[in-house]
Amino acid sequence: MSYITKYNILITAFVLICLCPNAYVFAADELNCVLCHKYRGLSRIDEAGNFRLYYINQGLFKKGPHKRVQCKDCHVDIEKIPHDPSKNVDCTVECHLTEPSGDEIFTHKPVAEILAKSVHGTEGDDSISIEYPDDYPYCTDCHDQPLYRPLSFFKGHAAGVSKRGLSRCKTCHQTGDFAEDFYNHVTSRLQKMRVSSEIVTLCAKCHGDNKFQERHQLQANIVTSYRETFHGKATYFGSDETPDCIDCHVVYGENVHSIESKSSKSSATHTSNISATCRSSDCHKNAGEHISGYQVHTDYDDPEKYPLQYHMLKFFKFLMAGVMYFFITIIFLELLRRLFPNFSFIKYNDTKA
Amino acid sequence: MQRYPIITTRNGKRYFFRFSLMQRVQHIVLFTTVIILALTGFPLRYYDQPWAKPLYSFFGGIDTAPWIHRITGLILLALFLFHTGYWLYLFFKYRIGRLIREKQLSIRNFFKEFFSMEMIPNKKDIYDLIDMFKYLLYLSNKRPHYARISWKEKFDYFAPYWGIPILGPAGVALWFRDEITHYVPGIFLNAFYIMHTDEALLAAIFLFFVHWYNVHYSPEKFPMATVFLTGYLSEDEMIHEHYDEYKRVMIEEGLESDIATLNH
Numbered sequence: 001m002s003y004i005t006k007y008n009i010l011i012t013a014f015v016l017i018c019l020c021p022n023a024y025v026f027a028a029d030e031l032n033c034v035l036c037h038k039y040r041g042l043s044r045i046d047e048a049g050n051f052r053l054y055y056i057n058q059g060l061f062k063k064g065p066h067k068r069v070q071c072k073d074c075h076v077d078i079e080k081i082p083h084d085p086s087k088n089v090d091c092t093v094e095c096h097l098t099e100p101s102g103d104e105i106f107t108h109k110p111v112a113e114i115l116a117k118s119v120h121g122t123e124g125d126d127s128i129s130i131e132y133p134d135d136y137p138y139c140t141d142c143h144d145q146p147l148y149r150p151l152s153f154f155k156g157h158a159a160g161v162s163k164r165g166l167s168r169c170k171t172c173h174q175t176g177d178f179a180e181d182f183y184n185h186v187t188s189r190l191q192k193m194r195v196s197s198e199i200v201t202l203c204a205k206c207h208g209d210n211k212f213q214e215r216h217q218l219q220a221n222i223v224t225s226y227r228e229t230f231h232g233k234a235t236y237f238g239s240d241e242t243p244d245c246i247d248c249h250v251v252y253g254e255n256v257h258s259i260e261s262k263s264s265k266s267s268a269t270h271t272s273n274i275s276a277t278c279r280s281s282d283c284h285k286n287a288g289e290h291i292s293g294y295q296v297h298t299d300y301d302d303p304e305k306y307p308l309q310y311h312m313l314k315f316f317k318f319l320m321a322g323v324m325y326f327f328i329t330i331i332f333l334e335l336l337r338r339l340f341p342n343f344s345f346i347k348y349n350d351t352k353a
Numbered sequence: 354m355q356r357y358p359i360i361t362t363r364n365g366k367r368y369f370f371r372f373s374l375m376q377r378v379q380h381i382v383l384f385t386t387v388i389i390l391a392l393t394g395f396p397l398r399y400y401d402q403p404w405a406k407p408l409y410s411f412f413g414g415i416d417t418a419p420w421i422h423r424i425t426g427l428i429l430l431a432l433f434l435f436h437t438g439y440w441l442y443l444f445f446k447y448r449i450g451r452l453i454r455e456k457q458l459s460i461r462n463f464f465k466e467f468f469s470m471e472m473i474p475n476k477k478d479i480y481d482l483i484d485m486f487k488y489l490l491y492l493s494n495k496r497p498h499y500a501r502i503s504w505k506e507k508f509d510y511f512a513p514y515w516g517i518p519i520l521g522p523a524g525v526a527l528w529f530r531d532e533i534t535h536y537v538p539g540i541f542l543n544a545f546y547i548m549h550t551d552e553a554l555l556a557a558i559f560l561f562f563v564h565w566y567n568v569h570y571s572p573e574k575f576p577m578a579t580v581f582l583t584g585y586l587s588e589d590e591m592i593h594e595h596y597d598e599y600k601r602v603m604i605e606e607g608l609e610s611d612i613a614t615l616n617h
Contacts, residue, residue, distance in 0.1 A: 230527075230546075233400045237415040287531040293539025309543055316551035320558065327563040331571075333489035338572060345491045 033071045034058060036082070046085075068181065069095050091139040108139065111257055115139075119261040132215055135206065142202055196235040196244035200226065203245045225297040243283055248296070252280035360606055361585060368585035369602060377584055379436055383513065384560075386429040391557050393422040398550050423528055430521045433514075444470065471502045478504035496615065498596040509564050516556040523549040588613070 036042060037056040046052050061067060072078060073095040075086045092109040099106050115121050122129040122136050129136060165187075169179040194202070200223065206212050208223040219225075226232045226245070234242035250256050251268045260267035268277040274292035278284045284291055295306065303310040357370045372380070396402075396409040396418070412418040448466040452458040468475065481504055484497035497503075502510075523545040526533050530542055568578045573593070580586050591599045596615050603612045 227400075230397075233397050234415050236400050237397075237406065237409055239415040242415075284531050284534075288533075288535030290537065290539045291531070291534040291542075294534075294542045295540060298543060306543075308540060309547060312544060312547045313551065316547065316555065320551075320555045323555065323559060324563075327559075330485075330489070331563075331566060333486075334571070337489050337491070343491055344494055346493065 030070060031072055031081075033081075065185075068097060073097075088138075089140070111255075112139070114255055115257040118257055118259050119264075120257075120259060128216055135212060135215065137206070141205070195238070195240060196242060196247075197238070199244035199246055200232070200235060219297060219299070221299050222297055225299055228298070228300075229296055231296070243281075247281065247283070248277055252277065357584070359602055360608075367588040368583075369588065369591045369599070370584065371580050371586050372584045374584065375439070377581060379432060379439070380581055382428065382432050386425050386432065387513070387556070387560065389425045390422060390429065391553070391561075393418045393425070394550075394553055395557070398554070423524075426521065426524050429517060430525075433517045433521065436514075440470075440472075471500075472507060472510055474504065474507050478507065496596075498615070499594060499598065500601075501595060501598040503594065505567060509567070512556060512559050512564070516552055519548050519552045520556065523552075 034056060037054055038058065040055050042054045044052055044054075066074075074089045074091075074093065076090075076093060077087050092107060092112045094105045094107045097106045098104070116123040120137050122133055166179060166183055169183055173179040173182075204223040207218070210220045212218075213220050213222060227236065231242045231244075235244060246256050246259075249268055250259050251266070251273075262269040262271075264270060265272070267273065271292070275287070275289050278291045278294075279287050295309070298306050298309050300306065300309055300313050357373060359370050361368050361370070392408065393412050396405040396412075399405050409415070409418050412421055444467070448470075449458065449463065452462055452466065467473065477500060481497040481499060484493065484495065487493040488496050526545045527542065527549060533541070568574055568581070569576065573590075580590075586594075588599075591602075592613055592615055600612055603609060
């Protein structure tokens with residue numbers, strides 16, 4: 001065998017080893033999509049000029065909520081490999097998973113139905129939703145892939161598998177991954193999966209844009225005004241106990257997707273419900289009825305809507321400016337007098353007086 | 354009350370009594386609490402500044418720093434109440450007590466005594482202020498001859514003395530916001546918030562820039578005045594800053610012949 005032939009065989013063997021998915025990948029991916037998607041650099045610039053990365057980290061994927069779902073269950077239009085650009089994922093499709101509590105095929109459709117009726121849904125004859133349908137969120141606008149957020153120990157507790165807790169399930173459910181999957185599914189829903197600051201950032205994606213607020217006849221600077229409150233500042237400093245947008249805008253105990261406009265009588269932020277919302281959770285349970293009068297989203301530049309705050313702030317600003325200009329002037333003049341001690345506008349000596 | 358020598362001599366130099374130990378201790382508690390309150394309060398006000406998070410973390414972050422702030426605030430409030438009791442005690446013991454002993458107590462004399470207290474602003478302060486501006490604008494070569502407490506020192510005194518009753522109760526109301534909303538409308542919390550944060554900003558800027566300039570940074574004082582520690586002011590400083598008081602004390606102590614001329 002010539003040196004070149006040996007060399008070619010070695011190269012070919014190396015390439016085949018690199019291309020060949022390992023046993024673990026085969027187990028998670030029957031269609032062998034990771035044959036290509038395992039490469040970190042798999043990407044392109046799409047028609048809109050956006051950079052798109054198609055790399056799938058299998059280690060993270062196995063820890064994610066969709067680990068038992070086949071790629072094709074969501075990317076339903078892919079029929080051949082290599083495939084053409086696929087359509088956006090429709091989260092309401094039925095996955096080929098059977099819900100453990102019954103025999104139904106699983107789907108996110110009920111969530112989508114709740115969302116459609118909420119303030120974030122386009123259901124109904126609302127003229128704004130007809131005029132600006134693209135402003136309304138789709139599932140993936142709020143739910144990024146949790147597998148890219150592997151540090152899910154939020155709100156002071158680690159979500160997911162506790163080996164000690166799991167050992168009780170394993171007594172009976174000894175085979176397969178059922179215990180792990182079911183335990184993960186339940187425990188991850190018993191606590192908030194995102195820190196408060198992440199929720200605020202998420203809502204700010206749309207509500208932080210004043211043009212968006214104007215299109216939907218909503219108050220301007222709504223995110224800024226929240227961040228100026230103690231709630232907002234504590235959240236910024238990493239508090240896991242202070243309320244974010246969801247805590248106040250969703251009726252306590254209700255699904256977050258059912259969020260309503262504050263003009264709706266059943267909304268958490270309707271004038272008649274604010275005190276109940278503030279007092280419903282552990283935040284202000286001992287507060288009086290008057291807590292509803294606290295204006296969270298104060299715009300200090302709006303004298304018509306917030307006259308008290310506007311004028312109080314003006315008073316303190318003028319007071320500070322007056323005091324500081326007065327003393328800075330004196331300090332400046334003192335230094336000047338020290339610099340030119342012998343200059344004088346008067347010609348006679350008045351120091352004897 | 355402990356008697357302090359009005360003039361004490363060290364290394365051949367005269368020093369003039371300014372503040373008693375009790376007053377100096379009160380001042381130490383005041384500036385210590387104010388500095389801690391500023392360090393634990395302003396990171397929250399300017400939360401988005403790059404220094405805010407590290408500074409707040411130094412004080413234990415959002416779980417601990419607010420408690421340090423509240424406890425320190427309570428100490429400052431207690432100091433305010435103590436100081437009010439302190440001057441009221443001195444006022445009634447030495448001034449009203451004397452009026453009672455001399456059977457001179459009347460409403461007119463009561464207010465006369467009150468307004469003659471050294472910290473209360475009076476007519477001389479207005480004349481001193483005018484004289485000071487005339488001197489600084491080169492319209493006169495004569496410095497104002499300040500008495501024991503100059504108008505600037507009175508301003509320094511009343512900055513925290515007016516600030517604490519605004520800041521303190523507003524801070525307590527924000528602390529006990531749940532309880533307070535049983536009695537007052539919720540919008541009061543908005544008002545308390547502005548009162549607390551903006552008055553704090555005014556107080557901090559005034560104390561850390563103007564007051565510290567007057568007592569530490571100015572060319573005459575740099576790097577630091579020591580009267581807040583020793584309670585005594587040197588003769589040079591006394592002549593320069595409190596000439597009327599200097600002359601009064603020297604005459605009172607029988608040192609009239611040693612009175613120095615103010616070098617304008």
